[in-house]
Amino acid sequence: MGWRWFPFFLVFFLLPFSAYGKTALCFKCHNRAEFRKAVVHGPVRGGKCALCHSPHVSRYPGLLGQPAPRLCYSCHKREKARFSQSRFLHSPVKKGKCLTCHDPHASASRGLLRKALPGQCYGCHKGMAKKYARFHAPFKKGRCLVCHDPHSSSDYRLLRGGDPGICLRCHRDSPSIKKVHLGYSLKGIQCLSCHNPHGSSRKALIREKLHEPFAQKECGECHNRKDKGPELCFQCHDDVESAFYTNHNHLLAGGVNPCVSCHSPHASDEKALLVGKEGYLCQKCHGYTYERKEEALYIHPDWGGCTNCHDPHGSNRLAMLDEGENKLCARCHETQGKFTHPVGDKFRDPRNGQPITCVTCHDPMGTMFKFNLKRGGDKDLCIQCHKSY
Amino acid sequence: MSVKKRLMLFLLVFIFLLPFSMANGGGVPWKWVMSLDMDRAGVHVREPTALYYDARVKRYYVVDSGNHRLVSFDEQGRFLNQFDAGGQLKGPFAMVKDVRGNLWVVEKKVNSLTYIHLKRRAVERHSLALPNGEAVFPDRLAIDAQGTIYLLDRGSGKVVALDKDLRVVRQYGAPGGGRFCDFKLKSDGVWALEPLTRRVYHFSKEGKFLGEVALKGDLAFPISLEVDSVGLIYIADRPVGNVKVFDSRGNFKYSFLERGENRGRIYYPFQLVFDEMGRLCVVEEGNGRVEVFQR
Known part of the structure; x- marks a missing residue:
């Protein structure tokens, strides 16, 4: 055997170390066509299957070397850093479920999305696939990511910028905008308070439910009054005024009329002219409550219906509950309202001397235990008070 | 002493000292001292909202909002007295005493700053x-040595200073907007907490x-501040x-206490107050008590 065989041996020995060689073995079983799509993940393209997968044995599904998202973040370090500094995370990102949206191998869509937009988003956000008489152009084209960041944002709606900044990127702050707003100052204005960024039956995408003076075009009814604070609103809505004379209330100012923190003075798609859906709107300030919910194994049914239990204006009770805990819970839990562990003023929690209520044992916001118990119901919870048992 | 014996001695000392170090909270410098929680008749405080410490008479005054009364305790935590202005207090929320010993009380239910002679x-x-x-919506309250009243106005989210005729003479607001949820009056000025942006603002008087x-680090919902x-x-x-x-640059140093009902745990804390001796008082709305800790 002479030197003429040398190239053959060279190819034979180096082949396993080449991209083709590395993947050839894998593709003996795994269909190569599955990995040949318009967009291919870098390691797949480079034939580096072993960068993510262990070919022999693994503790994780898919023979992964590490579980997601740790595995993903081992390369996507910039994303990890960005997400860790963001105030609001998209639910799958928060849970580390990158693969909910992304295909780790190859996809027909940009960003290795499992489905093309907007189908990918509508997979979870089912209510969004609505038909409107008038559409916002990006929404009509299914370009959700023009306005939304699918990973993280400083805005609870995961917008790519604040309101009105995000809107003014396209709708330049031109004199015509001022004109249609009847010359009122647009300083500090929030476009989304009145306009639906997806669609509406109304012109200029004005939201469906209108505040009476706005509907009647009687702007001066509010704008020409001397009072600019909450008293302006109390002049008509005097029924809610007393709710703000409480220990805990949502009189949240910060330079503007506190009522408009939650209510639109012009138009809304929600009940009580809220500026967002109840559950999401509350998240704007109460992010931690939502984080706890994500981590809890057991949560109260209809969790996002905050105002079922809480008075959104104010209350003297803990957590701004609508009513004393026992009466409040018995509204739905009728049996427990009549027959239960002794509760009320006559029965005291030995740990703090406070009356025993439903929330002495249950935490309706979410816990790791059945029936939303605060501790394990077999013994751990009971011996908190019944020590001799 | 042989190396073996030294090692045994070290292990014994370590085993004996370990429980004590754990009991002290693993390095946290605060130790529970007492609770301000009930009157002589055994009636517990309910939903307390504020604490005022009067250094002149060395007394604690707990605003027992749930029972519509003010309850006083001595420095050892012994109940002294209770006061409800003959049943006239309506939703007391905060209080201070002036130099003559009379009371200023925030009554939420009637949206009033009430003077009690x-x-x-x-x-x-x-x-x-x-x-x-x-309109001003009175919330947190403080008074300085000159008798100037400082008030958190929940309507504007600003701290306001009042003159003797109760006119607003100064306002302390976050320069970039925002609203305060608590403030403290110190010798170097007014410190105020903005909960949503997690910032503490400092103003001269x-x-x-x-x-x-x-404030850097995880904060779920900051409700009260103190500055040592x-x-x-x-x-x-x-x-x-x-x-x-x-620290004074906002870097997280440490945290202490846990959520719960047992002694040493806190449930829905509402206010932090340092007394004259540097003891940290935690007004706990959920457990109906004020827990006092010292270094």
């Missing part, structure tokens, strides 16, 4: 307004903005049920 047994309710005519501290003599900032994190400590 103890000798005359007179209750005077005052509705306040900002210079622009908008004359109202000049001196600086702001961005070396500039450390203490924040009560309401839903988490602990106290977080930051």
Whole structure:
């Protein structure tokens, strides 16, 4: 055997170390066509299957070397850093479920999305696939990511910028905008308070439910009054005024009329002219409550219906509950309202001397235990008070 | 002593000392001292909202909002007295005492800053307004040695200083907007907490903005602040049920306490107050008590 065989041996020995060689073995079983799509993940393209997968044995599904998202973040370090500094995370990102949206191998869509937009988003956000008489152009084209960041944002709606900044990127702050707003100052204005960024039956995408003076075009009814604070609103809505004379209330100012923190003075798609859906709107300030919910194994049914239990204006009770805990819970839990562990003023929690209520044992916001118990119901919870048992 | 014996001795000392170090909270410098929680008849405080410490008479005054009364305790935590202005107090929320020993009380239910002249047994309710005519919604309260009253106005989210005629003479607001949920009056000025941006603002008493501290680290819902003599900032994190400590640049130092009902745990903390001896008092709305800790 002479030197003429040398190239053959060279190819034979180096082949396993080449991209083709590395993947050839894998593709003996795994269909190569599955990995040949318009967009291919870098390691797949480079034939580096072993960068993510262990070919022999693994503790994780898919023979992964590490579980997601740790595995993903081992390369996507910039994303990890960005997400860790963001105030609001998209639910799958928060849970580390990158693969909910992304295909780790190859996809027909940009960003290795499992489905093309907007189908990918509508997979979870089912209510969004609505038909409107008038559409916002990006929404009509299914370009959700023009306005939304699918990973993280400083805005609870995961917008790519604040309101009105995000809107003014396209709708330049031109004199015509001022004109249609009847010359009122647009300083500090929030476009989304009145306009639906997806669609509406109304012109200029004005939201469906209108505040009476706005509907009647009687702007001066509010704008020409001397009072600019909450008293302006109390002049008509005097029924809610007393709710703000409480220990805990949502009189949240910060330079503007506190009522408009939650209510639109012009138009809304929600009940009580809220500026967002109840559950999401509350998240704007109460992010931690939502984080706890994500981590809890057991949560109260209809969790996002905050105002079922809480008075959104104010209350003297803990957590701004609508009513004393026992009466409040018995509204739905009728049996427990009549027959239960002794509760009320006559029965005291030995740990703090406070009356025993439903929330002495249950935490309706979410816990790791059945029936939303605060501790394990077999013994751990009971011996908190019944020590001799 | 042989190496083996030395090793045995070290292990024995270590085993004996370990439980004591754990009991002290693993390095946390605060130790529970006492609770201010019930009167002589055994009636527990309910939903307390504030604490006022009067250094002149060395007494604690707990605003027992749930029972519509003010309850006083001595420095050892012994119940002294209770006061409800002959049943006239309506939703007391905060209080201070002036130099004559009379009381200023925030009554939320009637949106009033109420003066209670103890000798005359007179209750005077005052509705306040900002210079622009908008109503003030009184919340947290403080008084300085000159008798100037400082008030958090929940309507504007600003701290306001009042003159003797209860006119607003100064306002302390976050320069970039925002609303305060608590403030403390210190010898170096007014410190105020903005909960949503997690910032602490510092003003001179004359109202000049001196600086702001961005609190770094996880804070679920900051509700109250205190500032100690070396500039450390203490924040009560309401839903988490602990106290977080930051340095004067806002860097997280440590946290202590846990959410719960047992002694040494806190449930819905509402206010932090340092007394004259540097003891940290935590007003716990959920457990109906004030827990006092010392270094």
